[in-house]
Amino acid sequence: MAGAGPEIERLIALLAKLPGLGQRSARRAALALLKRREQLLLPLTAAMQDAADKVTTCRVCGSLSTQDPCAICSDPARDRAMICVVEEDSALWAMERVGAFSGRYHVLGGLLSALDGVRPEDLRMEGLIERIKAGGISEIIMALPATVEGQTTAHYIADRLKYHDNSVTISHLARGVPVGGDLDWLDDGTIAHAFKSRR
Template sequence: MASFAGPEIERLIGLLAKLPGMGPRSARRAALALLKRREQLLEPLAASLRETADKVRACSRCGAPDTRDPCAICADPARDGSLLCVVEEAGALWAMERAGGFRGRYHVLGGLLSALDGVGPEALRVGELVERAAAPEVSEVILALPATVDGQTTAHYLADRLAGAQVTISSLARGVPVGGELDWLDDGTIVQALRARRPA
């Protein structure tokens, strides 16, 4: 493919294209928008990226990204230390926090087990989870993992690894979303909803 811009612009486009949800066309449009608004977008973004790269680290307790260690959530004394919620990545943690319904602590695995991608337990923060679950204050570990094959495989593996700990192991309920209509749902969601039914 012919190059229409200098190597710096091509590198910018190439890096942007690696971001989730960005293909080559979207990356070119984003690069052009950044270049067109250099002072308002490009320079502040470059400074923010540099500052983030310099200051953000993974929390030594939970694995979430933050500028301090322990992170804000782990350092919060108002959090319920008896509840430990296991998530795949920080994005899931942020979604849980946005919902505002959980006041316990988190553990970020850093991914999911995947035989196809060659991701085994040693690539994830499993040992740290087992160690944290063994702490006397922890009474429940909530497996908040995706309802995918890899997510369920990881959940089963973690349940086996945590079997020796004196904790309750639970997972998020699956099923019909609030406001959902049955005729619009996929078969798997309906089956999960039936399995997770409770008294009315």
Template sequence: MAASAGPEIERLIALLAKLPGLGPRSARRAALQLLKKRDQLLVPLAAAMTEAAEKVVACSVCGTPDTRDPCAICSDPARDDGLICVVEEAGALWAMERSGAFRGRYHVMGGLLSALDGVGPDQLRVAELVGRVKGTGAREVVLALPATVDGQTTAHYLAERLSGSGVEITSLARGVPVGGDLDWLDDGTIVQALRARRPA
């Protein structure tokens, strides 16, 4: 941090540096840009963040952030209740929605199992998923988790937990690159991966 910056600026830089993809240098550049364009960027951003902090909640059904509960997707009567797509975070859900290929419901896990990071099933929305599958009469659960070690470990664990439920468990086809997140994929890849899903 810049030694000559006041505590307010240093706090802004420190908070920006905690965002994914922003290190100390990028955070410093972002802070300077925000301060330089105070009326166009900083003030509207601060207002949007305040409004989001006050109004956005996690959907009690699927776990995605929205300004209402249940969220817009869970409230949509045109969605297929028998199809649940399990994703790591809301960013993956938004990527799936952007593709327009999936018309079922979602379940946001809130992360992935990770022994290295000390994340176990109790820290994720596993029990809620099991309860939804049993309570809604779902016929298929699509495990749309990253093709990473943690993603595949989580998918395997969920498939085991749901194995006695009578629901078909599928996962995205390998059109999703190893180490890739849904958030970064193009729409065509997501569409093809959904169409070519297979038993997990």
């Protein structure tokens, strides 16, 4: 961007690395931040520094938190016998927002992907195995995306867990027609899966 200066260029380049922001969106965001320095830029800078200083990864489940173990792992009211396996913190936050699950979580930190070079050792698998070995777990709930990578990861985890403890039930979230969904707008795979999983 001609005449913007290296500081603005660096801000735009860093913003463009965020998911969902391309160069054009990053330029608009940078301009909005700079124009509203007092209301946006300075508070955002302080919040980012605060997060960088205080947010850590829970040593038990792998979620982002300001305490270790995190509030969910530390909560005695949560069901210790159930672990819900999710790809990232965003899925954990979505589950917590709904409030339908009262157990604990395990955040893998990604999905197996040959194309992206993500291997089993790149995921937080060993922590999950250790939790199973420690005992007291009756069910592992796979809450992974309905993608090739998600299903490959779920199968890999199920195979690993069965090798360590056959008594643990492995379940998957139901997939199919969403509440309020119109069949005419759904893809063929979703409709086919809904028929297979009917009850």
